Amino acid sequence: MAAPSTPTTALLSNVSGYTATLVASTYEGAPNVIKSGDPPSEFPQNTSVDTFGSVMYAIENTAMWIVVWTANNQVATKILRAGTPAIWKDIWDTIQRDHTEDSNSTASGWVYNSVVDISSNGDAQILRATLSSAPIPTTIKLENVCGDTLMLVSSTYEGAPGVIKSDAPPVVFEQDTSINAYGSVVYAIGKIATWVVVWTANNQVTTSILPSGTTVIWEEIWQNIQPDHADDSYITSYSWGYNSEVDIKSSGDAQSLNATISSFPLPN
Known part of the structure; x- marks a missing residue:
C-alpha cells in the first residue's frame, strides 16, 4: 500500500528588487525564474515522495535563497552570500515549527530578508515564503x-x-x-x-x-x-x-x- 500523501502547496513571493533563478529543488514544479514584483509563484509538492521539500534560488550575483520544509509542519530558511557553500546540516539544525526567518547583508549595499510560514489543516499544508530586501x-x-x-x-x-x-x-x-x-x-x-x-x-x-x-x-x-x-x-x-x-x-x-x-x- 502506498504511503499516505500530505500535499504541500508552496507559495513563493519575491519583492527583493532582484530576479531569483532556480538552482536546485527537491521535486519538479518549482518555477525556474521568479521576477521581483510578480504575483506569488504557486506549485504543489507531494511530500509522500519525500518527507521534506526544498528550493534554492540565486539572487542574481549577490546571494542565495534557501527554503526547506517537512511533511509535518516544520520549516527552515537561509540567505547566503554569493559564493558561500550551503551546509545542509547547519540549515537543518535551524528547523522549527510554523515560522522561521533569516537575513544577510551583501556587498551590494542591501540586506535580504526571508520570512517563511507553514500551516496544516491535518491532511494538507500550505507554505508561504517571501524574499525581500532593504538598504543597509x-x-x-x-x-x-x-x-x-x-x-x-x-x-x-x-x-x-x-x-x-x-x-x-x-x-x-x-x-x-x-x-x-x-x-x-x-x-x-x-x-x-x-x-x-x-x-x-x-x-x-x-x-x-x-x-x-x-x-x-x-x-x-x-x-x-x-x-x-x-x-x-x-x-x-x-x-x-x-x-x-x-x-x-x-x-x-x-x-x-x-x-x-x-x-x-x-x-x-
Whole structure:
C-alpha cells in the first residue's frame, strides 16, 4: 500500500528588487525564474515522495535563497552570500515549527530578508515564503580634535556637514548605501592638509591624510580598503602632525562608522 500523501502547496513571493533563478529543488514544479514584483509563484509538492521539500534560488550575483520544509509542519530558511557553500546540516539544525526567518547583508549595499510560514489543516499544508530586501543604513560619526576647522570639499551623498569645528561635539549623520555601495567624505584641514574617509556597505574602510593641494587619486586610496579599521598619519612642516583613526562595524542590517582626526606635536 502506498504511503499516505500530505500535499504541500508552496507559495513563493519575491519583492527583493532582484530576479531569483532556480538552482536546485527537491521535486519538479518549482518555477525556474521568479521576477521581483510578480504575483506569488504557486506549485504543489507531494511530500509522500519525500518527507521534506526544498528550493534554492540565486539572487542574481549577490546571494542565495534557501527554503526547506517537512511533511509535518516544520520549516527552515537561509540567505547566503554569493559564493558561500550551503551546509545542509547547519540549515537543518535551524528547523522549527510554523515560522522561521533569516537575513544577510551583501556587498551590494542591501540586506535580504526571508520570512517563511507553514500551516496544516491535518491532511494538507500550505507554505508561504517571501524574499525581500532593504538598504543597509550607515551611521557616520565624525570627530575633529585636530585644532583646525574642517571644511567639506566633497561627499558621496548629501548629509555630511559643511563645517566641523575642532573640539565641537562629534557630528552624526545617516548615509543610505542603497544609492551607492560605498560612501566617502573629503575635508580640507585649513590650507595644510586634506582628510579623506571612504567606507563600503560591507564593513570595509580606508582613510588618508594628504598635503593640501594634492590631487586625490581614488585608485590608490581604494587599494588600502580593509575590514573593521584603518588609520593614517601625515607629518607637516609646522612642527606637528595629523592622525586619522577610523573604525566600522556591522550588526548585520546596519553599520556604524567612527572617524577621528587629531594632531600631535613633533619631538624637538
